[in-house]
Amino acid sequence: SAVISQKPSRDICQRGTSLTIQCQVDSQVTMMFWYRQQPGQSLTLIATANQGSEATYESGFVIDKFPISRPNLTFSTLTVSNMSPEDSSIYLCSVGGTQGNTIYFGEGSWLTVV
Amino acid sequence: EDQVTQSPEALRLQEGESSSLNCSYTVSGLRGLFWYRQDPGKGPEFLFTLYSAGEEKEKERLKATLTKKESFLHITAPKPEDSATYLCAVQEGGGNKLTFGTGTQLKVEL
Numbered sequence: 001s002a003v004i005s006q007k008p009s010r011d012i013c014q015r016g017t018s019l020t021i022q023c024q025v026d027s028q029v030t031m032m033f034w035y036r037q038q039p040g041q042s043l044t045l046i047a048t049a050n051q052g053s054e055a056t057y058e059s060g061f062v063i064d065k066f067p068i069s070r071p072n073l074t075f076s077t078l079t080v081s082n083m084s085p086e087d088s089s090i091y092l093c094s095v096g097g098t099q100g101n102t103i104y105f106g107e108g109s110w111l112t113v114v
Numbered sequence: 115e116d117q118v119t120q121s122p123e124a125l126r127l128q129e130g131e132s133s134s135l136n137c138s139y140t141v142s143g144l145r146g147l148f149w150y151r152q153d154p155g156k157g158p159e160f161l162f163t164l165y166s167a168g169e170e171k172e173k174e175r176l177k178a179t180l181t182k183k184e185s186f187l188h189i190t191a192p193k194p195e196d197s198a199t200y201l202c203a204v205q206e207g208g209g210n211k212l213t214f215g216t217g218t219q220l221k222v223e224l
Contacts, residue, residue, distance in 0.1 A: 042214040105157040
């Protein structure tokens with residue numbers, strides 16, 4: 001299984017600011033994804049981070065709000081821009097497994113916007 | 115649109131009391147059905163992927179089964195350390211996106 005490290009693990013952010021979350025994987029992976037888990041709700045896919053091209057965003061998510069970088073096959077960042085209290089969530093990095101159709105998740109980044 | 119419904123929302127069991135969690139789904143062309151365990155403050159931990167009706171997979175006290183409309187996660191003789199939220203997700207054919215249910219919060223008591 002892949003080992004996925006996310007930074008920060010937790011942060012309290014001021015309204016109107018932006019925060020960048022990092023995701024580092026211990027092996028090269030083709031697919032990397034970013035999910036959001038709002039309080040009391042399940043996971044929702046924000047976007048697929050594509051290496052060498054722009055991320056592919058799901059309906060309801062836009063690049064200006066959630067810019068994503070994927071400079072190589074082991075690293076990606078998600079920025080949450082101009083934050084409001086509604087952005088308070090867990091943000092999770094996810095990767096496709098190298099053995100069969102397995103998808104692994106990082107420990108998540110818990111953001112609270114005040 | 116893909117839909118995933120999990121039941122019950124919460125389940126309380128005594129240690130050793132076996133039970134099943136349900137995940138019903140609607141998807142056009144199932145590529146895979148995933149089960150995860152999520153502990154408080156942590157990311158989802160991968161348990162199983164099922165691909166076709168009739169398939170079963172086991173891991174310790176857990177067994178996952180799949181039909182054309184639903185999946186069950188059977189927990190045999192659970193222990194307190196099995197307490198967690200269990201998430202089900204479906205992946206539609208041709209895509210990589212996982213659509214999650216809202217989970218079943220399991221608590222196993224001594």
